Amino acid sequence: MQLGNFIGGKFCPPHSGAYIDDLNPATEEVIVRIPDSDGQDVDDAVAAAKAAFPAWSRTPAAERSRLLLKLADLIEQNLEELAQLESRDNGKTISLARRLDIPRAVANFRFFGTAILHHGSEAHPMDGVALNYTLRQPLGVAGLISPWNLPLYLLSWKIAPAVASGNTCVAKPSELTPLTANRLAELSLEAGIPAGVINIVHGYGAKAGRALTVHDDVPVISFTGGTVTGAAVATNASPRFKKISLELGGKNPNVIFADADLDDAVATTIRSSFWNQGEICLCGSRIFVERARYDEFLERFIAATKKLKIGDPLDETSDVGALISADHLRKVTGYIELAKREGGSVVCGGNRVDRRGYFVEPAIITGLGVNCRVLQEEIFGPVVTVTPFDGEEEAIAFANSTRYGLAATVWTRDLQRAHRVAAAIDSGTVWINCWLLRDLRVPFGGMRESGVGREGGFESLEFFTETKNICVKL
Ligand code: NAP
Numbered sequence: 010m011q012l013g014n015f016i017g018g019k020f021c022p023p024h025s026g027a028y029i030d031d032l033n034p035a036t037e038e039v040i041v042r043i044p045d046s047d048g049q050d051v052d053d054a055v056a057a058a059k060a061a062f063p064a065w066s067r068t069p070a071a072e073r074s075r076l077l078l079k080l081a082d083l084i085e086q087n088l089e090e091l092a093q094l095e096s097r098d099n100g101k102t103i104s105l106a107r108r109l110d111i112p113r114a115v116a117n118f119r120f121f122g123t124a125i126l127h128h129g130s131e132a133h134p135m136d137g138v139a140l141n142y143t144l145r146q147p148l149g150v151a152g153l154i155s156p157w158n159l160p161l162y163l164l165s166w167k168i169a170p171a172v173a174s175g176n177t178c179v180a181k182p183s184e185l186t187p188l189t190a191n192r193l194a195e196l197s198l199e200a201g202i203p204a205g206v207i208n209i210v211h212g213y214g215a216k217a218g219r220a221l222t223v224h225d226d227v228p229v230i231s232f233t234g235g236t237v238t239g240a241a242v243a244t245n246a247s248p249r250f251k252k253i254s255l256e257l258g259g260k261n262p263n264v265i266f267a268d269a270d271l272d273d274a275v276a277t278t279i280r281s282s283f284w285n286q287g288e289i290c291l292c293g294s295r296i297f298v299e300r301a302r303y304d305e306f307l308e309r310f311i312a313a314t315k316k317l318k319i320g321d322p323l324d325e326t327s328d329v330g331a332l333i334s335a336d337h338l339r340k341v342t343g344y345i346e347l348a349k350r351e352g353g354s355v356v357c358g359g360n361r362v363d364r365r366g367y368f369v370e371p372a373i374i375t376g377l378g379v380n381c382r383v384l385q386e387e388i389f390g391p392v393v394t395v396t397p398f399d400g401e402e403e404a405i406a407f408a409n410s411t412r413y414g415l416a417a418t419v420w421t422r423d424l425q426r427a428h429r430v431a432a433a434i435d436s437g438t439v440w441i442n443c444w445l446l447r448d449l450r451v452p453f454g455g456m457r458e459s460g461v462g463r464e465g466g467f468e469s470l471e472f473f474t475e476t477k478n479i480c481v482k483l
Contacts, residue, residue, distance in 0.1 A: 015194035017057035018204025034100035046212035061205025077122030100331030147175030157183035170469035259415030269420035341390030414456030
């Protein structure tokens, strides 16, 4: 079976006639073949989006809202099918796809579909002399590039605000996970979203993705992916003066003080370490525990990790599924080997699972210093390090010891310390005694090499619009 690009409301073959195999990472079998799109396909998609822009940008906000809410309803009605597609395509467990990925896609369309009804702009009366106000207008064709780890969740996080605020878009999902993007295209037609408003081009980032970032008719790029790719996107898009948002990688610290509720800290750290096989940008991969409770934490954490069931992602009872690809499996197991060479001990897991598919046991590593490569570089798999610390100052220094700054978790019952440490950690998000809770109204993004710009809430609507300063003499 072959998928097409979704351009101008129709599913089209790629100009080149070339296709890419999309594999199920749990079985290594080909699920479907997707277009290996090139610049010509991107040109077609941008042309369709550009043609749809005048009418869509003039469509009243209430009507855009109605259509996006209809799309949200359709995603919800097809939740089970979408969860199965996501699980087969990505290797994530079906329980997580049902609980996290698909409901968040519904929430994204509902949130931005209603946010536009409440989003205004400012007016500044100048003491009877003039009225100065800000006019917000959509930018045109938005280029949206997303990764494979939370395929529909992150695609909807970009499509929903872009389209809600009156832009049309061309999205390039990861070529490793095209299935839910394709189903979203079908559902957008069913919802009645006009042809050309949402376009989806499949294919490799270096070809189709790059073509989007350099396209003269695409004034805005929203990118989520790795830091190295983000630099390439910025290099290509910046000289063309595009508006850019970059949501990049992380090496997130979990700081656990001795006064923490250890039951909660262990249970939550299991999720923040190994959910989605550790393939969530917000997973904590460096765990720092105050020395007085280090042994106790480690013992309980290892025991809880050993209870995780690794297996068929479509099995309701599996806790850990397959990594996304053979390449990624090599990268993750390579870091486990590197940890040993750097002098660390793998105190739990870390072995390949003896079955077909890209499975590896969740790994816990101890005995490494904060400057080792394993604690500096993003692994993006089920591999965490556990390190003791002495006192608040050292905890903050350890947390801040990488180039990244995406998310952090702090565990303590001391209210003042919680606020102090949260403010001192260089991180776009800090969770205190919890993980992965987020109100969609708050700005989201990373510091340092974890990203540039903020998305979320009204900030996303502002990102996808241009402001004009209009001053009327009275
Ligand atoms: P990636 O390799 O950087 O790819 C991301 C997307 O960019 C894919 O669609 C990719 O296509 C495309 N791409 C690759 N080269 C490109 C180029 N030169 N120009 C334009 N697009 C290009 O990232 P990934 O491996 O898919 O995802 C994992 C990374 O994403 C991790 O680093 C993770 O931390 C990060 N992430 C960050 C956030 C956040 O919110 N900060 C959220 C989720 C994930 P191909 O698939 O064909 O390469």
